[in-house]
Amino acid sequence: MAPRVRFAPSPTGYFHVGSARTSLFNWLFARQTGGTFVLRIEDTDAERGRPEWLDGIISAMAWLGLDPDEGPFHQSEAEPRHRAIADALYGAGYLYACECTREEIDARTHENATPGYDGFCRDRAVTRTTQTALRFKVPASGETVVDDVIRGQVVFPHDSMDDFVAVKSTGHPLFALANAIDDRDMGITHVIRGEDLLPTTPKQLLMWAALDEVDAPVELPLFAHLPMLVNEQRKKLSKRRDPVAVESYRDQGFLPDAFVNYLSLLGWSPNGDSEIVDRATIVDQFRLDEVHHAPAFFDVAKLTHLNGEYIRKLSSSEFLECARPWVDPAKAQWTPEGTEPPWPAEHFDEAVFAEMAPLIQERVAVLGEIPAMVDFLFLPEPPFDEAAFTKVIANDERAEGILLKAIEVYGSCEFDAEALHVATAALGEALGHKLRIAQAPIRVAVTGKSVGPPLFESLAVLGRDEVLRRLEGALRRAER
């Protein structure tokens, strides 16, 4: 039977990198085995879900190329069935009514010092009302063994498990119930999810066995718990402190293939000698049972490096296309949030950018770095980096001579990159300067910065008149 896996996020906020990893590993397993990848939205907690969050999940998955074969299904739509099954479970004695409030439980816990439900109502035959929750009666003795694909057998003694709530007092079915029912109904064969769910697994196994009694028996899926993704403090990635929104990585200019490649390296590694591997290779080589056991630090520095490799591998036309949202958003398919080009849209010149692009392509690690690297091409008065201006022009007595000489030479020389290179080297030499010294004030005068793409190509693209204008402008500025 072909495997069926599901990615079952609850729509609480933006798409989390941990979710992306879980989703990816499910997707990889499905693609590799010829199985089916199902997307199920666990939206049973109506108070917390919001429609736009669902859109966020779907668009982020699409961006990463994690296409579901089925879904999105909404768990909330199966609520009538969940309620019916809950009634059956209650009727068969697997669930019992509990009238304890959280406060009462906490008060008793204080005395016992062991958190969790104490089974107060378990044998009191409380009548089921709109004030009572339904709890699952965990066997008093024995143990439940989770046979995990990644970790092997994990044993949970029943006396360490409390009687968890399956149905709220409102009648609303909870994760512990709905999740198991849906996995059964959808014929899920492999549950691949984060390790944080491992402690709930024995409860779901118990639930599964009970469901086998009140509903048609279904074969238990295999479980695989992926190691956590952690921050530098080795704590589970948190929405509050850590940069975990997949959307923000897209907006910064990470490439989906690079992001997927990086994510795949967290807990898994390719067979070959390179860790730059395309999707097909990952699908082919991925082995669920070889996934590493230990938590992995989500290292943005390494992600960034990998992204740079992917950017450099792009063809020229691909790079142009990828760059468009950052340089010419009006003509792009989508626009990165929170950033826009520093130049007025009408000043952008596609041909000029295309000419410089190959030089930019090998200098950026994320696409979001592009605008700052080419702003001088589209800004009539590019802002000066004051520190650079002061250092190489205002406070360097060599600058004036170089700039004056450059104005003289550039006024008549050929204006292509190679000729400018030769001319600049020559004018520097005439003044007794190495090219590295001679180019510095020219670069700052023309681009406003001390670092950037190769100077002579930049000058050629800008054109003689504009270059002369800026050189003179810098000179005047230095006199002030």
Place this chain on the structure above:
RNA sequence: GGCCCCAUCGUCUAGUGGCCUAGGACAUCACCCUCUCAAGGUGGAGACACGGGUUCGAAUCCCGUUGGGGCUGCCA
């Protein structure tokens, strides 16, 4: 507190009893290349948490210790 998981360079990992004086990648340092910055090249520093076993032989198997993490909701 209880239950559970985990443990190779700072980080991600290779390693499945001898091929390991532990390999690669990121980060870092030095040098080379060089019009700046990148990229690239070369080289350096850098790890099997600890203690017991098992074995002719242990990073690899077992036990313990220590350390880290997760869960402990009428959230998922």
